[in-house]
Amino acid sequence: MEIKKVLEVARLDVKDEAKLAKEVQNILKAFKKISEVNTQNVSKSLHPLKIEGSLRDDEIKEGLRREEALSLVKNKNKEYFLGPRLK
Amino acid sequence: MNYFLAKNKDVKPCKGKLKGYTISVKDNICTKGLETTAGSQILKGYKPVFDATVIEKIKASGGDILAKANMDEFGFGSFNINTHKVPQNPLDKSRVTGGSSGGSAAAVKDLDNHISIAESTGGSIANPASFCGVVGYTPTYGLVSRYGLIDYANSLDKIGIVSRKVRECKMMMNIIQGQDFKDSTSIKHEEDYEKKSLEVKGMTLGVPKEYLEASKEVKEAFEKTISQLKSKGVKIKSVSLKKNANYSIPTYYLIAMSEASTNLAKYSGLRYGVEGNTNLKYNDYFKQVRTEYFGDEAKRRIVLGTYARMAGFREQYYDKALRVRTLLIDEYKEVFKEVDAIIHPTMPMVAPRFEEVKNLDPLAIYQMDLLTVGANLGGFPHISIPMKKEGLPAGIMITGNHLEDFKVLSIGEHIEN
Numbered sequence: 001m002e003i004k005k006v007l008e009v010a011r012l013d014v015k016d017e018a019k020l021a022k023e024v025q026n027i028l029k030a031f032k033k034i035s036e037v038n039t040q041n042v043s044k045s046l047h048p049l050k051i052e053g054s055l056r057d058d059e060i061k062e063g064l065r066r067e068e069a070l071s072l073v074k075n076k077n078k079e080y081f082l083g084p085r086l087k
Numbered sequence: 088m089n090y091f092l093a094k095n096k097d098v099k100p101c102k103g104k105l106k107g108y109t110i111s112v113k114d115n116i117c118t119k120g121l122e123t124t125a126g127s128q129i130l131k132g133y134k135p136v137f138d139a140t141v142i143e144k145i146k147a148s149g150g151d152i153l154a155k156a157n158m159d160e161f162g163f164g165s166f167n168i169n170t171h172k173v174p175q176n177p178l179d180k181s182r183v184t185g186g187s188s189g190g191s192a193a194a195v196k197d198l199d200n201h202i203s204i205a206e207s208t209g210g211s212i213a214n215p216a217s218f219c220g221v222v223g224y225t226p227t228y229g230l231v232s233r234y235g236l237i238d239y240a241n242s243l244d245k246i247g248i249v250s251r252k253v254r255e256c257k258m259m260m261n262i263i264q265g266q267d268f269k270d271s272t273s274i275k276h277e278e279d280y281e282k283k284s285l286e287v288k289g290m291t292l293g294v295p296k297e298y299l300e301a302s303k304e305v306k307e308a309f310e311k312t313i314s315q316l317k318s319k320g321v322k323i324k325s326v327s328l329k330k331n332a333n334y335s336i337p338t339y340y341l342i343a344m345s346e347a348s349t350n351l352a353k354y355s356g357l358r359y360g361v362e363g364n365t366n367l368k369y370n371d372y373f374k375q376v377r378t379e380y381f382g383d384e385a386k387r388r389i390v391l392g393t394y395a396r397m398a399g400f401r402e403q404y405y406d407k408a409l410r411v412r413t414l415l416i417d418e419y420k421e422v423f424k425e426v427d428a429i430i431h432p433t434m435p436m437v438a439p440r441f442e443e444v445k446n447l448d449p450l451a452i453y454q455m456d457l458l459t460v461g462a463n464l465g466g467f468p469h470i471s472i473p474m475k476k477e478g479l480p481a482g483i484m485i486t487g488n489h490l491e492d493f494k495v496l497s498i499g500e501h502i503e504n
């Protein structure tokens with residue numbers, strides 16, 4: 001497994017890449033045990049039981065106000081959160 | 088003993104049904120104006136501008152929140168040692184509280200008239216309840232709204248209750264249950280949990296033969312409880328959960344880690360929690376914040392979950408686990424055709440000492456969750472009740488079929504008495 005690639009996708013760095021790679025490899029090797037199970041014609045369980053989606057009427061309600069959302073950060077201007085520059 | 092994180096300085100005494108109680112809530116449940124970090128440094132300083140649905144309901148019933156209960160970072164752990172401020176077991180400070188809802192269980196053990204709202208993904212309520220000698224109840228998936236819960240794994244997370252007595256779980260369940268339009272996975276099902284418990288005489292309880300490997304003291308306490316149940320007219324039947332015993336750990340962890348790795352993508356140093364340095368290059372900004380503030384176990388799970396979902400590996404890990412999950416749920420359902428509920432020890436041992444767990448390999452720790460993950464993977468209601476009367480405590484876990492929460496609570500109340 002290319003640990004570097006996974007870390008890059010996850011936007012992470014770790015102190016000891018080799019140690020993490022070894023741990024991850026051991027864990028995945030043990031988890032591979034599920035390949036023994038015959039799952040032909042078995043459907044996936046995305047949830048543990050059948051969920052009948054709870055839908056609400058399409059009514060306009062007040063959501064989170066801009067000033068409330070912005071109150072949580074220092075990196076902001078009057079209207080927006082500030083993040084890193086694209087270039 | 089470090090069981091609380093943020094404390095509410097302006098807490099009001101509880102009124103109405105909750106009069107005389109204090110209430111804490113696991114730190115991954117949002118409380119308006121009260122710091123909520125899910126035990127993670129990446130959310131340090133985050134004071135939500137809203138209450139989770141369960142908190143709204145508690146406040147509407149006259150309750151108020153005393154403090155946030157300690158936990159493993161984002162719920163990632165079985166001993167509550169994956170946090171910056173490790174809680175100690177009130178019964179023996181050299182021992183762990185269990186996890187991930189360790190703060191909830193320790194607070195309930197230590198404080199009189201205290202109820203804690205906790206959360207379980209793979210056993211995070213039952214496990215610390217067993218180690219601290221209190222009651223830990225996890226409802227059927229979807230019975231309690233998850234709105235305002237900081238997700239670990241959406242298809243597995245359940246908000247539940249830790250208390251000293253089953254009747255307190257029943258009272259709190261009446262307050263927090265109910266479908267919520269803010270949580271599309273919540274279920275339309277309500278009942279009165281405070282009504283008189285069902286008679287256990289004549290019930291059949293299944294003991295899975297694969298779930299009996301435990302320390303001598305836990306085994307003895309379990310056998311004693313079984314004979315007491317028999318003397319009260321309960322039929323005990325040996326059943327098998329062989330597939331769960333063999334495959335529930337990898338299935339659970341693959342699903343949980345895959346969901347966690349997508350959920351944790353949103354912690355990026357923007358909008359809430361700690362903020363990054365806006366002078367850094369685009370990708371470095373996110374990488375710096377996540378590298379500095381996520382703990383080791385969070386990083387490990389993000390890496391494992393990211394890998395299990397990557398193109399080329401997804402079918403053999405994540406998708407496969409979702410299919411195996413179907414078979415594991417079916418196995419429980421088959422057993423429930425023959426028995427009213429399933430019982431076994433909650434954890435195979437009493438609370439270990441810190442020195443016994445600090446150097447354990449991550450895989451060895453995951454494997455200790457065997458007795459609790461099956462019920463959680465299937466979203467089945469379960470409760471842990473203290474069963475060991477001498478020495479350090481240990482719990483007995485009662486698991487019922489979907490929506491048979493009242494039956495599970497009834498059996499729990501009977502064992503408690």
